[in-house]
Amino acid sequence: MSSMIHQGRAAYAFFERNWNLTKRYWAWEIVWLFYNIVNSMSVTFIGEGAGGIANVKLSPESTNRLILTLLIGTSVWSYLSVTFEGVTDMITMERWEGTIEHTFMAPISRFTHLVGSCWFAIVHGLLFTCIQLFVVSLFFHLDLSNANYLTAAFMLILGSLSFIGLGIGASVLPLLFTERGTQMSYIVRAILLVVSGVYYSVTVLPGWMQVLSIFSPATYVLNGLRAGLMDGAPIWSITIWNDIWPLIIAGIVSLPLGIYIFGVAERYAKRTGKLKRNG
Template sequence: MASLIHQGRAAYAFFERNWNLTKRYWAWEIVWLCYNVVNALSITFIARATPDLKPAQVNYMILYLLIGTSVWTYLSVTFDGVTDVINIERWEGTIEHTFMAPISRFTHMIGSCWYAIVHGLLFTGLQLFVVVLFFHLDLSQANYLTAIFMLLLGSVSFIGFGIATSVLPLLYTEKGMQMSFIVRAIILLVSGVYYPVSVLPAWMQPFSWLSPATYVLNGLRAALLSNKPIWSPEIWSYTWPLIIMSVVSIPLGMTIFRMAERYAKRTGRLKRNG
């Protein structure tokens, strides 16, 4: 019991450390918030610019695109919240101290991932608040309970991908962060963020099945556009792949990270650059 309490406190310490880092680089938070708000508005206004749509169709399309931009912002911030930890610790010169601390790597990652989820929710909430001011939306068919359920379940499954991708800045000191952007871009392409997966070329569509974002987006759209409850067969068809991905991706991501950490220590890749 004492050990469990110690690990919980250690996990919270990483949560608090990441919050302090966010405060230290607060200007970047404003930059990215402005960028994401403008990006979301630019994409969502496409619905109003599309000709020959009835008012109900315009509302549907606005919500369709708004869900895509909001979910993508949330998953991106959550994803980056895990991968950026390594890069920021290199800048700060603390990565070697963190890896020598007498805590498990699982505790380290749990604290960082916990903060990434909270940070992502707050960031996306602010973006939604601003964007919704520009539109009059009909949410009479929305099932908010299902939407929250799908978002939280998707967060857990996406964390495993973030942990695995954080290996890139760990191993490649100068190009690792850029390489993680490529991974995120591929997920954006195949997950149907702004369009149905069915419009992709046939050879690309199977890749969408491997992305948790695909199921989160489909589930949220079913919840907010069609009022689907959690227990409906359609929502379950998106839920069980996310459960499997959560069970598989987090242990796999941790295993990959531990292997990369041992390699980085053995080859001296943890030294501070810049």
């Protein structure tokens, strides 16, 4: 029991450390939040003006549904981006601070280290997403009378486990490639953006890309959120369950795999002296 308490405190210490690093770079946080809000508004305004673009008259119900589809897509994409960066940026920040070697030499398991950083990334991402949704909702009249918020919250939290697993795997890039490693991690997010149906249904994709969408946890998070917020589907419904079990499998696979990949990359970085490079 004492060992578990010690590990829990150590994980919280990394949570607190990451929070303090975020406060140090608070200006970047404001810039990124502003960008996410403006980007979300720009995409959502497409739904507002879709009828004029297509030269057809859409009913208020159809317009509302289109706006919600795009708003949910941009919100999940922002959450995924912030969560990913919550993991990968910590490696970059520790290089800037010159503390990465000390962290890796600390008498603490890598699992505890990553759990603390990942929980901070989840909280950070949820906070950003909630602020973004609140601000964007001020510009649109949204009908959420049928929304099931319990389903939406459950799907987002469940999907976070898979997102974190992918984020840990992608964080090896800034660990191994000092100069442009963080930017290289954008490749993972870009692939998820294309194949997951963030702004459109995956049915419009070519057949081979639809196959890729099956392996993206974001696909199931988006499906579940849209079913919960737009159609009021409860957690126990078949519609939601069809998105729950793939997320459970994705979380079970991606988290251990991401930690294993990080461990392999860490040992390689130590052996080759890459941790000494701060520029």
